[in-house]
Amino acid sequence: MTTTPWRIPKTKHGHKTFDHIIACGKKLFSSKGFQATSVNDIIAESGVAAGTFYIYFNDKLALYTYILNDYKKKIRDTIHQDTKHCLNRRDLEREGLKSFIRFAYQDNLAYNIIWESLFIDKSIFQDYYENFAQRYVEGLKKSHAQGEVRDVDFETLSWMLMGIANFVGLQVLFRVHVTEEELDRVADSVLDILEHGMFKRPIGS
Amino acid sequence: MTTTPWRIPKTKHGHKTFDHIIACGKKLFSSKGFQATSVNDIIAESGVAAGTFYIYFNDKLALYTYILNDYKKKIRDTIHQDTKHCLNRRDLEREGLKSFIRFAYQDNLAYNIIWESLFIDKSIFQDYYENFAQRYVEGLKKSHAQGEVRDVDFETLSWMLMGIANFVGLQVLFRVHVTEEELDRVADSVLDILEHGMFKRPIGS
Numbered sequence: 001m002t003t004t005p006w007r008i009p010k011t012k013h014g015h016k017t018f019d020h021i022i023a024c025g026k027k028l029f030s031s032k033g034f035q036a037t038s039v040n041d042i043i044a045e046s047g048v049a050a051g052t053f054y055i056y057f058n059d060k061l062a063l064y065t066y067i068l069n070d071y072k073k074k075i076r077d078t079i080h081q082d083t084k085h086c087l088n089r090r091d092l093e094r095e096g097l098k099s100f101i102r103f104a105y106q107d108n109l110a111y112n113i114i115w116e117s118l119f120i121d122k123s124i125f126q127d128y129y130e131n132f133a134q135r136y137v138e139g140l141k142k143s144h145a146q147g148e149v150r151d152v153d154f155e156t157l158s159w160m161l162m163g164i165a166n167f168v169g170l171q172v173l174f175r176v177h178v179t180e181e182e183l184d185r186v187a188d189s190v191l192d193i194l195e196h197g198m199f200k201r202p203i204g205s
Numbered sequence: 206m207t208t209t210p211w212r213i214p215k216t217k218h219g220h221k222t223f224d225h226i227i228a229c230g231k232k233l234f235s236s237k238g239f240q241a242t243s244v245n246d247i248i249a250e251s252g253v254a255a256g257t258f259y260i261y262f263n264d265k266l267a268l269y270t271y272i273l274n275d276y277k278k279k280i281r282d283t284i285h286q287d288t289k290h291c292l293n294r295r296d297l298e299r300e301g302l303k304s305f306i307r308f309a310y311q312d313n314l315a316y317n318i319i320w321e322s323l324f325i326d327k328s329i330f331q332d333y334y335e336n337f338a339q340r341y342v343e344g345l346k347k348s349h350a351q352g353e354v355r356d357v358d359f360e361t362l363s364w365m366l367m368g369i370a371n372f373v374g375l376q377v378l379f380r381v382h383v384t385e386e387e388l389d390r391v392a393d394s395v396l397d398i399l400e401h402g403m404f405k406r407p408i409g410s
């Protein structure tokens with residue numbers, strides 16, 4: 001059994017306090033930044049007793065790591081929910097892209113919190129994306145075996161698709177309003193290029 | 206004439222001091238983070254008199270903005286240099302991708318400094334990428350007019366290509382050694398997908 005640097009509460013009241021500390025941590029990490037935020041700032045912001053913070057978290061990094069893991073889980077679960085009806089890889093990529101952007105639009109701290117890991121500890125950032133890439137590669141290999149995806153460099157393709165989701169996500173989030181129609185339009189544009197490539201008259205095909 | 210919050214030195218000695226302050230700023234911003242770094246930290250790290258810092262920069266944000274603008278210019282110039290021999294869009298994308306990753310490999314603070322803008326002021330981050338995207342769109346439209354690029358959503362394509370460069374860049378930089386052979390291999394993998402798409406038996410093509 002591995003021990004985590006955080007402890008999940010057992011009571012309903014404990015959960016309420018735990019969630020409140022997390023919400024305050026998210027707010028401070030994304031506004032002031034991780035480095036400039038102290039445990040005392042989080043305690044002051046949340047209004048809990050100092051001892052209460054340490055019941056649940058070993059230190060500031062433990063709280064951050066908990067928040068990042070929670071995002072990883074929530075993003076996976078959300079995409080899974082939004083794509084479970086998809087019957088092929090094209091639909092999966094299309095709906096998965098929309099699901100990711102919609103998630104980031106609804107939780108506007110997601111990008112900040114995830115990318116902040118680059119500054120806190122590069123290895124956390126690296127683990128986060130390598131982990132996503134590994135799972136992506138498994139999925140792509142399965143779709144290749146089913147005759148849907150070409151025989152390409154799956155690792156590079158997985159990083160390309162993550163990069164596309166993240167940057168097309170930014171493009172959309174920079175707008176004031178994001179509608180479902182806009183998500184559909186952007187997803188169609190992306191899929192058109194993933195389907196037919198970007199070049200006219202491809203050489204040798 | 207617009208005034209900038211920084212002042213470029215006129216003497217050789219001034220340039221040396223200016224460059225030294227910038228190097229210390231980069232080091233502190235990327236290790237401690239912008240928010241946790243004070244002007245006094247930068248002055249202490251660089252060993253200049255307090256007054257000297259203010260000869261060149263209005264404040265901490267002015268120094269950061271100078272550094273970010275310098276990266277923007279350097280990245281553009283480097284890619285321009287490395288791609289000016291390219292005769293078509295395929296070569297341009299291929300060599301441009303390699304050039305960007307090589308730059309980030311040689312200057313390992315580049316990602317940190319650029320992405321940090323997301324935390325300092327979202328509008329700086331947005332301007333940085335929207336500016337790159339605009340120039341990308343112009344280039345893609347030109348290549349489309351020349352019959353090289355398909356009639357696609359150029360804005361979305363530009364964000365896709367920036368996302369691919371950034372994330373495939375991360376994939377490569379996470380390795381300990383980056384060789385020219387490795388850059389070639391990854392660039393070939395990316396171009397294969399940009400050329401032929403990711404799917405087998407594309408529908409309707």
